[in-house]
Amino acid sequence: xxxxxxxxxxxxxxxxxxxxxxxxxxxxxxxxxxxxxxxxxxxxxxxxxxxxxxxxxxxxxxxxxxxxx
Numbered sequence: 560x561x562x563x564x565x566x567x568x569x570x571x572x573x574x575x576x577x578x579x580x581x582x583x584x585x586x587x588x589x590x591x592x593x594x595x596x597x598x599x600x601x602x603x604x605x606x607x608x609x610x611x612x613x614x615x616x617x618x619x620x621x622x623x624x625x626x627x628x
Contacts, residue, residue, distance in 0.1 A: 569613075576612035585609065 570588065577583045584590055585605040594602055 572613050572616060573609060576616060577609045580608050580612055582609055 573586060574583065574588065577586045582605070586609065
């Protein structure tokens with residue numbers, strides 16, 4: 560699998576996770592506003608749940624693949 564394929568899969572996972580949480584307005588692909596002037600607490604509050612949900616989904620997918628042997 561190429562790096563471009565992996566990147567696209569991760570972007571799709573990010574969008575899916577953000578949609579599940581109702582936070583699509585904070586995804587960079589939907590909101591290209593500069594956020595460098597925001598405090599880390601604000602950025603973490605906005606993006607943290609999305610990243611956390613992505614990790615949950617990746618762990619679940621890996622666990623499911625291990626149980627399907």
